[in-house]
Amino acid sequence: MSNNLKIAIxxxxNMGGALLGGILKAGVVSKDDVIATVKTEEKANTLRDKYGCTVLSGGNRTAAQQASVIVLATKPHIVPKVVDEIRDTLRPDQILVSLAAALPLSVIEKRLPHPMPVFRAMPNIPVVVEEGAIAICSNTQAQPEHQILVDRIFRAVGVVCTVEEDMMDAVTALSGSGPAYVYMVIEAFIAGGVKMGLSREISTRLAEQTVLGAAKHVRQSLAHPAVLRDEVTTPGGTTIVAIHELERHGLRSMLISAIETATKHAKERSQVLARKLDQA
Ligand SMILES: NC(=O)c1ccc[n+]([C@@H]2O[C@H](COP(=O)([O-])OP(=O)(O)OC[C@H]3O[C@@H](n4cnc5c(N)ncnc54)[C@H](OP(=O)(O)O)[C@@H]3O)[C@@H](O)[C@H]2O)c1
Known part of the structure; x- marks a missing residue:
């Protein structure tokens, strides 16, 4: 644990809370070295009771002043307002990290009083179970030591990848929205099991564990998924019959198209948001 690391969220x-819980659980910082803010006192009380750290309602400037890493975790359209609010408290040695989906780094950088390291992170919802997929990009002020620190924070809630900013729309489409696609797959597995006479409970357990286990196998074997698929496909067996059916309905092509379409949508949304906030 770094002695100087103080984090303001x-x-x-949802997302800031998952990060707060994860970094405390992983011991990235102690509860004395993290300060959280929210809008309402009611939410502040709930978080104080849950995590035992300082939680302020409306105390963004106080929190930012005390931190070495400031995480911007409001809804995207609020982030520029928060940056404007804390602007004159910012120091060049601090690190800013935005979680705002679709919000380009340039929108934040334009509002800063001086150059400083700024990161943009795209987490996904499994951060709530510390199994998030988090992609991170940064501005030109960010140095390797800043990257190491930011990686450490996000590793508390999942797996971290570094990308260039122009890949963030693809990240949004793949891992940002990806849990929704996998939930649909699990839902359909359950329905298939139920249709074939399994109880809903047993179908659910088998479906969720099949997805979890297959993902773990891909990771630990380091093999291409197609190799693993071939290994379980017996000639003339049940799996090849099902695979043929999936291919007939274009499973892989459908998912590739979904990610392509979602990437285009994310790019357009990002451009619209940047234009709107730049004019504000
Ligand atoms: N949820 C996801 O799956 C996901 C995935 C990737 C990225 N993100 C990004 O994460 C960010 C947060 O999303 P979320 O789903 O966690 O939103 P959320 O649950 O609505 O949380 C936003 C929080 O911001 C607080 N807030 C509002 N105005 C504020 C202000 N002026 N100062 C300080 N706090 C303020 C709210 O406080 P109160 O509770 O008191 O109202 C609330 O706790 C977004 O930018 C989003 O794009 C989310």
Whole structure:
């Protein structure tokens, strides 16, 4: 644990709360070295009771002043307002990390009083079970030591990858929205099991563990998924019959198209948001 690391999470809702819980659980910082903010006193009380750290309602400037790493975790359209609010408290040695989906780094950089390291992180919802997929990009002020620190924070809630900013829309489409696609797959597995006479409970356990186990096998074997698929496909067996059916309905092509379409949508949304906030 770094002695100087102090983290402020400005906007501790679903995502900020998951990050707060994860970094405390992993011991990235102690509860004395993290300060969270929210909008309402009611939410502040709930978080204080849950995590035992300092939680302020409306205290963004106080929190930012005390931190070495400031995480911007409000909804995207609020982030520029929060940056404007804390602007004159910012020091060049601090690190800013935005979680705001679709919000380009340039929107934040334009509002800063001086150059400083700024990161943009795209987490996904499994951060709530510390199994998130988190992609991170940064501005030109960010140095390797800043990257190491930011990686450490996010490793508390999942797996971290570094990408260039122009890949963030693809990240949004793949891992950001990806849990929704996998939930649909699990839902359909359950329905298939139920249709064939398995109880809903047993179908659910088998479906969720099949997805979890297959993902773990891909990771630990380091093999291409197609190799693993071939290994379980007996000639003339049940699996090849099902695979043929999936191919007939274009499973892989459908998922590739979904990610392509979602990437285009994310890019357009990002451009619209940047234009709107730049004019504000
Ligand atoms: N949820 C996801 O799956 C996901 C995935 C990737 C990225 N993100 C990004 O994560 C960010 C947060 O999303 P979320 O789903 O966690 O939103 P959320 O649950 O609505 O949380 C937003 C939090 O911001 C607080 N807030 C609002 N205005 C504030 C202000 N002026 N100062 C300080 N705090 C303020 C709210 O406080 P109150 O609770 O008191 O109202 C709330 O706790 C977004 O930018 C989003 O794009 C989310």
């Amino acid at each position: 400005l906007g501790t809702g």
